[in-house]
Amino acid sequence: MVSSFIAGVEEGRVLRYVGSVTQSRASDIKPVSDNNANVLYQHGTLAQLVPGLFEGTTTIGQLLAHGDTGIGTGEGMDGELIILDSVAYKVSKSGLAQAVPPDFMVPFANIHHAAFQYQCERRDIGLEDLNRKIVAANGRANTFFSVIVRGTFSFIKTRAVIKQHRPYPTLEEVADHQAVFLRHDVEGTMLGYFSPVMFNGAAVAGFHEHFLSDDRTIGGHVLDAALDRGKVYSQVFDTLMQHLPVDNPQYRAHDFSHDNIVQVIEKAE
Numbered sequence: 451m452v453s454s455f456i457a458g459v460e461e462g463r464v465l466r467y468v469g470s471v472t473q474s475r476a477s478d479i480k481p482v483s484d485n486n487a488n489v490l491y492q493h494g495t496l497a498q499l500v501p502g503l504f505e506g507t508t509t510i511g512q513l514l515a516h517g518d519t520g521i522g523t524g525e526g527m528d529g530e531l532i533i534l535d536s537v538a539y540k541v542s543k544s545g546l547a548q549a550v551p552p553d554f555m556v557p558f559a560n561i562h563h564a565a566f567q568y569q570c571e572r573r574d575i576g577l578e579d580l581n582r583k584i585v586a587a588n589g590r591a592n593t594f595f596s597v598i599v600r601g602t603f604s605f606i607k608t609r610a611v612i613k614q615h616r617p618y619p620t621l622e623e624v625a626d627h628q629a630v631f632l633r634h635d636v637e638g639t640m641l642g643y644f645s646p647v648m649f650n651g652a653a654v655a656g657f658h659e660h661f662l663s664d665d666r667t668i669g670g671h672v673l674d675a676a677l678d679r680g681k682v683y684s685q686v687f688d689t690l691m692q693h694l695p696v697d698n699p700q701y702r703a704h705d706f707s708h709d710n711i712v713q714v715i716e717k718a719e
């Protein structure tokens with residue numbers, strides 16, 4: 451059933467759609483190369499964060515040249531970032547979201563040009579189940595894709611890492627310096643990226659999801675959630691553009707061969 455741009459108009463502030471919005475088969479969700487919407491741009495890797503390479507190596511302004519929608523963290527693991535409609539919000543230890551300026555420094559981020567396609571509506575479903583169904587509906591476990599879930603969450607549990615200072619601790623040590631938030635009956639947007647298991651290390655295999663409530667009073671890295679009622683949108687990428695901080699002295703000098711990259715990422719993320 452084709453419902454044209456109705457959903458796009460309704461939520462146009464956050465999302466842009468390509469073509470008509472259909473409630474249809476998963477095979478219809480394909481990479482779209484208009485406006486580079488088939489490209490996921492990643493600055494830095496999660497592996498870099500494992501030994502504590504938290505120095506900012508790009509800016510929000512530079513990232514926004516590669517998209518309008520994304521997630522990341524600030525220099526020194528300064529909060530959790532969510533970028534919607536070209537505005538980057540940072541959720542820090544208060545749980546509140548604040549827009550950050552273009553010169554805000556970032557060690558790690560994913561960003562892309564939004565061209566989400568409507569997948570389905572889901573009701574009364576836990577995060578794990580929801581994520582499993584999204585992968586199954588996309589039928590693409592070996593492909594990078596982004597997902598947006600907009601609606602009412604019966605609960606959402608998020609965390610925000612607290613900004614660290616030099617000399618930086620390791621990612622494992624940072625786990626002791628985070629604020630955890632729990633909120634019931636909240637309307638908002640969950641934005642996530644799915645990475646294939648073969649890219650574990652460069653990214654976290656599976657989903658990496660951040661949240662922002664419509665009233666901006668809670669957000670962060672999603673630990674758990676239950677969706678009361680919401681719409682699911684997907685965007686599949688056929689290209690990963692991996693940008694590395696090649697001039698950063700710490701990155702150039704670090705020997706990653708002794709870091710327990712995969713185990714630490716699985717535990718921390």
Ligand SMILES: [Zn+2]
Pocket residue numbers: 530658659660671672
């Ligand atoms: Zn995160």
